[in-house]
Each structure stands twice: as structure tokens, then as C-alpha cells.
Amino acid sequence: MPLLLSTYKSLVVIPRRYKHKIPDRLKDITKSANPKFFDSVEYYVHKACAVLEDKLILDILHKKGNKMNECEVKTMVQAILYSLEHCALVLEVTFPLKRDNGKYEMIKGYRAQHSKHMEPCKGGLRFSADVNSDEVRALSALMTYKCACVGLPFGGSKSGIKIDPRAYSVPELERITRRFTLELMKKNFIGPNCDVPAPDAGTGEREMAWLADTYWKTVGYKDINYFAVTTGKPIAFGGIHGRTPATGKGIYYGLDFFVNQEKYMKKLGLSTGLKDKRIIIQGFGNVGKNSMRYLHRAGAKVIGVQERDGSLFNEQGINPDDLENHLVKTGSVKGYSKASKFDGDLLTHDCDILLPAATEMVLTLKNADKIKAKIIAEGANGPTSPAADAILQKKGVLIIPDFYLNAGGVTVSYFEWIKNLNHVSFGRLSLQYSNDTNRHMLQSIEDSLKQKMSDISIEPNEAFCNRMKLAGEENIVHAGLHFTMEKTAQRIKDIVDKYNLGLDFRSAAYIHSVTRIFNSIHTAGF
Numbered sequence: 001m002p003l004l005l006s007t008y009k010s011l012v013v014i015p016r017r018y019k020h021k022i023p024d025r026l027k028d029i030t031k032s033a034n035p036k037f038f039d040s041v042e043y044y045v046h047k048a049c050a051v052l053e054d055k056l057i058l059d060i061l062h063k064k065g066n067k068m069n070e071c072e073v074k075t076m077v078q079a080i081l082y083s084l085e086h087c088a089l090v091l092e093v094t095f096p097l098k099r100d101n102g103k104y105e106m107i108k109g110y111r112a113q114h115s116k117h118m119e120p121c122k123g124g125l126r127f128s129a130d131v132n133s134d135e136v137r138a139l140s141a142l143m144t145y146k147c148a149c150v151g152l153p154f155g156g157s158k159s160g161i162k163i164d165p166r167a168y169s170v171p172e173l174e175r176i177t178r179r180f181t182l183e184l185m186k187k188n189f190i191g192p193n194c195d196v197p198a199p200d201a202g203t204g205e206r207e208m209a210w211l212a213d214t215y216w217k218t219v220g221y222k223d224i225n226y227f228a229v230t231t232g233k234p235i236a237f238g239g240i241h242g243r244t245p246a247t248g249k250g251i252y253y254g255l256d257f258f259v260n261q262e263k264y265m266k267k268l269g270l271s272t273g274l275k276d277k278r279i280i281i282q283g284f285g286n287v288g289k290n291s292m293r294y295l296h297r298a299g300a301k302v303i304g305v306q307e308r309d310g311s312l313f314n315e316q317g318i319n320p321d322d323l324e325n326h327l328v329k330t331g332s333v334k335g336y337s338k339a340s341k342f343d344g345d346l347l348t349h350d351c352d353i354l355l356p357a358a359t360e361m362v363l364t365l366k367n368a369d370k371i372k373a374k375i376i377a378e379g380a381n382g383p384t385s386p387a388a389d390a391i392l393q394k395k396g397v398l399i400i401p402d403f404y405l406n407a408g409g410v411t412v413s414y415f416e417w418i419k420n421l422n423h424v425s426f427g428r429l430s431l432q433y434s435n436d437t438n439r440h441m442l443q444s445i446e447d448s449l450k451q452k453m454s455d456i457s458i459e460p461n462e463a464f465c466n467r468m469k470l471a472g473e474e475n476i477v478h479a480g481l482h483f484t485m486e487k488t489a490q491r492i493k494d495i496v497d498k499y500n501l502g503l504d505f506r507s508a509a510y511i512h513s514v515t516r517i518f519n520s521i522h523t524a525g526f
């Protein structure tokens with residue numbers, strides 16, 4: 001079938017000559033109940049390449065000054081696209097831990113660097129009993145596409161340490177984190193210019209401070225940029241305002257963009273806007289809790305929360321701050337009095353938006369057919385298996401893909417990394433100056449008008465005053481995040497229209513990312 005590209009003015013027909021081939025080993029993945037995570041990401045990438053490959057080849061062939069013949073171009077394009085199948089480097093380390101009770105235990109950890117088409121590589125560090133090599137490889141690949149999607153100059157990486165953090169004391173977690181950092185340093189898997197970790201599931205500011213401190217006190221003292229070795233650090237140790245809630249805030253911006261697209265909401269039979277949308281969230285950790293907070297503020301009703309140890313339901317909506325207070329007080333969502341305990345599977349309960357924000361592969365061949373949500377907002381990395389994706393697409397569900405929707409975290413990590421390299425916080429040099437400039441501008445308008453009208457005074461209104469008062473680092477970060485999420489959403493939407501992809505926003509986002517990665521590899525030389 002020819003590929004129809006609708007442009008602003010006309011419809012361009014591209015003959016499908018080259019037919020990017022999805023490898024045989026991935027062909028049946030849409031029927032698999034339990035696919036490998038890395039294979040799933042790879043499958044999605046190939047699916048996008050099948051749409052994109054012809055265009056990449058033809059673009060180069062028709063580029064002014066191109067000296068390669070068709071066969072050479074095709075071979076090169078395919079080589080670059082298939083190179084994305086591989087994870088560039090995977091480190092697996094095992095080291096001993098002396099536990100508080102005097103016993104010893106061997107700890108396993110990984111760091112995978114999927115693509116080094118840009119450096120440093122960027123990606124979080126997770127603590128979870130489920131960590132394995134396949135998982136970190138898949139998560140590192142997602143980081144490659146995530147950074148490209150929102151236009152960050154990074155390759156993709158990810159670490160995991162195979163522990164349940166709840167089973168260890170704080171001093172034990174500190175020893176594990178510091179020792180793991182040393183192992184990464186010994187193999188050149190960490191550094192401001194080669195690989196920069198950040199928080200992921202089971203870790204946060206505290207772990208990032210231990211990591212940065214270990215680097216600083218050993219090799220980093222010779223490196224003036226040592227703070228840029230991790231992101232997601234506490235403010236007092238080189239962090240940036242707004243990194244902790246950034247993933248949740250980005251999810252809110254992304255969702256807000258898509259639910260305001262009339263054309264798509266009509267297709268789904270939903271009204272536009274977040275107000276009164278009924279949402280179910282899986283996971284009440286960093287991502288779940290923070291996205292719930294922003295969605296609640298926007299007037300959406302989070303009617304259900306599913307956690308590891310129980311589920312809550314209230315058709316009138318659950319207050320995120322209230323639930324968090326209960327969690328902090330009791331250590332669990334269980335027993336929360338303003339919602340009822342829910343015994344069934346909340347993921348398949350009726351709602352407008354389902355927001356998985358806990359872990360991967362929760363929407364699978366087993367439950368996809370029972371999902372009633374009209375929108376799946378992928379807050380977690382990899383929550384949907386290819387089989388579930390195919391079923392949900394068929395059912396006409398709009399899926400906003402993980403590596404776009406949860407990119408707010410790494411976007412603000414990028415701002416933190418730049419802040420550390422610049423050794424100055426955003427706005428420090430310019431804010432007072434721009435506030436003074438605004439006041440001079442108002443005075444100048446007033447002076448000009450006074451020449452014509454004697455009795456006039458111009459005062460900044462409340463909104464303008466607030467804007468000048470609030471213009472600190474946090475607001476600059478949020479504005480940068482908002483801009484990034486909205487601009488990227490627009491690009492993804494344009495690609496859906498351009499390639500007639502229906503509701504397949506995942507393929508559109510991959511086309512966007514792969515095009516950027518392809519261009520950088522092709523430009524640098526392969």
C-alpha cells in the first residue's frame with residue numbers, strides 16, 4: 001500500500017518500496033501473554049519504523065547534493081534503524097552488604113546504556129525486588145526515545161538494584177547506594193559527561209544525595225562540575241526547585257493538551273477539558289501522587305486509587321493531600337475513611353481516564369479486553385504490553401504513551417543538569433534586572449501619556465505584580481516544563497494527522513523520536 005502523507009497544502013503519495021521488516025522473533029508479540037519488556041519496546045520501535053523508513057530513504061535520496069545511489073541510501077538507513085535494536089552497554093555488578101544484624105548478603109545491580117548517540121546518557125536508578133537485566137535494558141531504551149521525544153541532548157540509560165527498599169534500614173540503603181556508585185565509577189558508568197542517574201521507583205532525593213556525595217568525595221573533587229553527576233538532588237545539595245513533582249506535573253500538562261482536542265474527544269464520546277473527568281490511578285508514589293494533585297486542582301475527580309496493599313474508591317473523588325496525610329500517618333492507603341475499600345480489580349472499573357503510575361506490564365492480554373477507560377495515560381514506564389496495545393487500539397482507546405507523558409521528570413532533570421554546569425540558579429542574574437525593566441517600561445508609558453493627558457497614573461495590575469514577585473527558579477522551571485510538554489504534544493498530534501495514524505499516538509511519538517535520533521546519527525556519521 002502506498003504511504004499517504006498529508007501536508008498543509010496537498011496529499012503526497014510515497015510508494016512503499018522498501019518495507020521495513022519487523023524481525024520474525026517479534027512477529028507474534030501481539031499475541032503473547034508474557035512478552036519480554038525489552039522485546040516490547042523494540043516491537044513498538046519497529047512498528048514506527050515500518051511507517052517511517054520510506055520517508056527517511058526518500059528524504060536523503062532527494063536531498064540536494066546527495067551522492068549516494070538508492071541501494072546505498074537504503075542500506076545505510078536500514079543499518080541505522082536496526083542499530084536501535086541493541087543496547088550499547090550493560091553493566092551487571094554484585095557486591096556484599098553487611099546487614100545491621102551482622103549477617104552478609106550479596107546485592108545485584110545493573111546499569112544499561114541503550115544509546116550513546118548523544119552523551120551523557122540519562123536515566124533513573126530504581127530499587128525493586130523485580131529488577132533484572134531485561135527490565136533495565138528496556139527502561140534504558142525508553143529513556144533514549146523519551147529524551148529524543150522532548151528534545152533533550154542525552155542518550156538513554158537506566159539502573160536498577162535488586163532489593164525491596166522496604167526490607168532495609170536507612171544505613172543499609174546508604175551503604176548499598178554508595179557501594180553501587182563506586183562500582184559505576186570503576187567502569188566509567190557515571191559522571192557529569194558520560195552518564196547521569198536520577199530518581200526512579202523506590203528512590204528519591206536522599207539516594208541522589210548519597211550518589212553525588214560518593215562521587216564528589218572520591219574522584220569528583222577534581223571535577224568542578226561534580227554536582228552535575230546526578231539530578232533529582234535535594235535543593236541544599238545542588239538540586240532544582242520542582243524536580244520531585246515534575247513527572248506528575250508533566251503528566252498533567254500532557255493530559256490537559258490531549259483532552260482539549262475536540263476532534264479526539266468527540267471520537268471517544270467525551271467532553272473536552274479535565275473538569276469532572278473520572279480518573280483511576282494505579283500507584284500512589286511520586287508519579288501517582290503528584291499527577292493526582294495537579295489533576296484534582298484542574299477539577300478532575302480521581303475516583304479510585306490502587307496501591308500494592310489495597311484499593312480505594314469514591315465516586316465523588318478522593319482528595320490527594322488528605323490521602324497523603326493518611327499514608328504518612330499510617331504507612332498505608334488502607335483504612336482511609338473518606339473512600340471505601342475496593343475489592344475487585346480497579347484497573348478494569350468504569351472511568352474516563354486510567355492512569356497506571358506504578359510499574360510495567362500491568363495492561364496485558366489478560367485484562368485489556370475488560371478495560372473500560374476511554375483514555376490510558378501511561379504515567380509508569382511500559383505499563384502496556386503489545387498485545388494489550390493492539391486490543392485497546394481496536395477498542396478505540398486513546399493511549400498517551402509513557403515515554404512522552406512521563407518525560408516531565410527528565411525534562412526538569414535536564415534543567416538541573418544545566419543549572420549545575422552553569423553554577424548559577426535560573427533567574428539569579430536576570431530577575432531583578434527584568435523586574436526593573438518592566439517598571440521602567442510602565443513609567444515610560446505613563447510619562448508619554450502624561451504629555452497628552454495630565455491626570456494619569458499607570459499601575460501594574462495584580463496579575464502583573466504577582467508575575468514579577470513570583471519569578472523565581474520554580475516558576476521558570478514550570479514554564480519550561482509546560483512549554484516542552486505542550487510543544488511535543490503538538491508535534492505528536494501533527495504526526496498522527498500527517499501519517500493518518502488514527503488513535504495510534506504511540507507510533508506517532510516513536511516516529512518523532514526515531515526521526516530525531518536518526519538525524520543525529522546520520523549527521524554525525526555512522
Ligand SMILES: NC(=O)C1=CN([C@@H]2O[C@H](COP(=O)(O)OP(=O)(O)OC[C@H]3O[C@@H](n4cnc5c(N)ncnc54)[C@H](O)[C@@H]3O)[C@@H](O)[C@H]2O)C=CC1
Binds near residue numbers: 282288306382407
Ligand atoms: N520518579 C520519576 O520521576 C519517574 C518515574 N517514572 C515511572 O513511574 C512509575 C512509578 O515511579 P515512582 O512513582 O517514582 O515510584 P514510587 O516508588 O515513588 O511509587 C510507586 C508506587 O506504586 C506502588 N506499586 C508498585 N507496584 C504496584 C502494583 N502492582 N499495584 C499497585 N501499586 C503498586 C508502590 O507501592 C508505590 O507506592 C515507574 O514505572 C517509574 O519508572 C517515570 C518517569 C519519571
Ligand SMILES: O=C(O)CCC(=O)C(=O)O
Binds near residue numbers: 124197200
Ligand atoms: O530524570 C531523569 O533523568 C530520569 C527519570 C527516569 O528515570 C524516567 O523518566 O524514567
